[in-house]
Amino acid sequence: MTTSQAATRTAGLRDRAEAVIPGGVSSNVRLLAPRVFFERGAGPRLWDVEGNDYVDYLLGQGPAFLGHAHPQVTEAVARAVRSGMVYGAQHALEVEAAERFIAAVRWPDLVRFGVSGTESVQGALRLARAATGRRRLLRFAGHYHGWIDNVLMDFGAEGGRPGTLGQPADALADWLVAPFNDTDALAEVFSAHGEEIAAVIVEPMMCNQGAIVAEPDFLEALRALTTAHGTVLIFDEVITGFRLALGGAAEHYGVTPDLAVYGKALAGGWPVSALAGREELMGRFGTGEVNHSGTFNASVMAAAAVVATLEVLTEDPPYERVAEHGTRLRAGLAGLGDKHQVPLRIQGLPAAFHVSFGGPRSVGGSAPVRDLSGLRELDLVRYAEFSRLLAEHGVWVAGRGIWYVSAAHGDAELSDALERVDAALTADTGTA
The missing domain is CATH 3.40.640.10 (Type I PLP-dependent aspartate aminotransferase-like (Major domain))
Incomplete structure (x- = not known):
């Protein structure tokens, strides 16, 4: 399938979905998500109908803790x-x-x-x-x-x-x-x-x-x-x-x-x-x-x-592996924030953490958030827009900032994810 044929397939599926499903989606949680149509998932990755692969840290909103199609x-x-x-x-x-x-x-x-x-x-x-x-x-x-x-x-x-x-x-x-x-x-x-x-x-x-x-x-x-x-x-x-x-x-x-x-x-x-x-x-x-x-x-x-x-x-308890991967992923993301000089914030636990951009009242973008009022002080709109850019670069995450780590994520996914986030931040900030 050529690139143009694949893109046509995506557009056709979008038109067909919108003709028979309200908003083209079966859950309102998906209304603001990038309109991607997936064909399959295996372990920690997804593939869309155009053949693009994504490192998946959304995991179907959480259920695929063992990875897709275990x-x-x-x-x-x-x-x-x-x-x-x-x-x-x-x-x-x-x-x-x-x-x-x-x-x-x-x-x-x-x-x-x-x-x-x-x-x-x-x-x-x-x-x-x-x-x-x-x-x-x-x-x-x-x-x-x-x-x-x-x-x-x-x-x-x-x-x-x-x-x-x-x-x-x-x-x-x-x-x-x-x-x-x-x-x-x-x-x-x-x-x-x-x-x-x-x-x-x-x-x-x-x-x-x-x-x-x-x-x-x-x-x-x-x-x-x-x-x-x-x-x-x-x-x-x-x-x-x-x-x-x-x-x-x-x-x-x-x-x-x-x-x-x-x-x-x-x-x-x-x-x-x-x-x-x-x-x-x-x-x-x-x-x-x-x-x-x-x-x-x-x-x-x-x-x-x-x-x-x-x-x-x-x-085969995966909890130590999940914690190790999540810890390395969080550290890598923080390093990319420093590299691109953006107030990237990471909070939570290795298995489930939140990524966002610091807001003007968030004490340098790094103060711990302890409740809903603190969460509102962050620039959540900017992150939601950035999550769409991440999807374009092959990292599938939630627009609201949650990242889930699965038992299937490994070194290859860590390397690919950080490389793709780096590219997305380059496109977002205009840095070389």
Whole structure:
């Protein structure tokens, strides 16, 4: 295929998509992304329909923690579905998936599988309300817990403003919103409303916005306050689960929640979520007093993908390799920022970090960002535009700044990525 033929194919796919799919995309998260059509992925790389390769640090918004099309996972799913897909009943792989999950994460007593993190969050909130008899909920500014009306919030607002047209104005009426990493503000909320709050839900590392790590005393204070007030503590580990450690953020930080929601890295790229927690909470599903349903929950494909993924993560743990690659990548990016004399900022952990440009109020572009208000001080618009330039140079990343490292990234990807980022910064700054 010639270059012109390939470009024509991309343009044709774009026109066809826009004719039958709203905005040409199936998720609004992709509306502002470069309109690239991919043909395949393998390990840490993607190839588009024009034959261009990309070093992938987006990983499908996080799920491809093992890399794309991991052979052990894809073969396990293919083998399992030859016997069936959805039974409307239980099957042996479901039990094995649950056993492996509990053995890996260690702190929960019970687990239920779902399809998306958004729906499993709903199950967690429902359980908390059922257990406490309370209605109010607490969350943190800038944290994301799904796109459903009762959780979607405008990231541009500190409070609980709806995030979209069509969302009822009162859909968020039960929420209290506090700044992340602020133990004093947290204590004030509990002093005023502690006996009303059914649950606190938190990204233990604020990954969706800024890759902001929890400060040492914040999660411990949150655990102590929720325990003291009989409030259910929910960790939203959709991103951090199985990524920061085999036991997720709970293991990484040494703080145990009452309930936690998992997804993304759980099933090697397959759409699987999990809600896990203490028996006295999760057991309410088993008695039938609290409803949790779903035709595709723990399907054959889902269970096979979970079993195979957890086999890989436990038999050949990739966490040291991921940390080493992420550390070298972060150092290389920082060096390129210095080389091109741009205020490139890198924050987070080696497995998941945020890249941005410093803003005029960000203390030389290097002050740690600890909450949503600090994130707003950065030049996020410039980085979003730069991410499009990175795509043109063969580095696939999110426009909002998050970079994910997979178990499949190696020396070749590190070298290629840094060379391509260097070229993109040269084009961006006009330096030779």
